[in-house]
Amino acid sequence: MSDVLFTAHATAKGGRRGHVKSESGLIDHDLSMPSDDTDKKGTNPEELFAAGYAACFDGALNVVASKKKKEIETSITADVNFMKDPDDNGFKIGVVLNAEVNGVSQEEAEDLVEAAHQFCPYSKATRGNIEVKLNAKAV
Incomplete structure (x- = not known):
């Protein structure tokens, strides 16, 4: 691997209907399927x-x-x-x-x-x- 300048970390749990969070906490979102017929709000x-x-x-x-x-x-x-x-x-x-x-x-x-x-x-x-x-x- 080349010389690493920095590494970003994010963890997802629960797949496309779960949650994703970055180590910094700046990304901290529920996930949802845009095609789901639900009131749940989230990104994908x-x-x-x-x-x-x-x-x-x-x-x-x-x-x-x-x-x-x-x-x-x-x-x-x-x-x-x-x-x-x-x-x-x-x-x-x-x-x-x-x-x-x-x-x-x-x-x-x-x-x-x-x-x-x-x-x-x-x-x-x-x-x-x-x-x-x-x-x-x-x-």
């Missing part, structure tokens, strides 16, 4: 993954822009889709990353988003494992 693994991926990708995009001497303002929305997997009768996820980039042309926004996708640790972790679609929009 896809929502948590979307938040992490969006934050990581936004950071990567700003690092890439900085290296290219571009001053930008950005917003990333990650749509994480929970889908049936026809190959094994199980389930899978797919991601759509919607990037709004202020301060550059549409072509530059697309180039920066693609470069960020090559640099982002979440993108590296998912590459070849799940479908990730990139949408860049200069604003």
